[in-house]
Amino acid sequence: MADIEKAREQFARFDGDGDGLVTADEFKRAMAEMGDPFVTGPIAESVINSKDADGDGRMSFDEFWKTLQG
Template sequence: MANIEQARAAFDRFDADGDGQVTPDEFKHAMAEMGDPYVTGPMAEAVINSKDADHDGKMSFDEFWQALQG
């Protein structure tokens, strides 16, 4: 991502309910909408968990942004 505005737009595509957190279900659903119907529940959980710095089972925008920086 080139900048924080682009990152926010990308994050918002995953955050279906707009609560500022992406759950594994939201991630799976967004990936299917973007053309990848093969993301399973366990795969989505693994992706979210890999970015979930506070271990709450969800990915916040701050966690997403940090992942993009590293």
């Protein structure tokens, strides 16, 4: 089981505007800042969509946390 506080820190790295939701653009930017310039827009959208349980096009912390649980 993941540590929720560490997960919150990781999530915050992706949540560029601090609104509690990660968009594909925020994900792409964060990955580039962490040294992975190969995450393109379509790849970022695919990653976010794969974790987006409610279909709003963004990943919430709860959705992120669920992916870490299993």
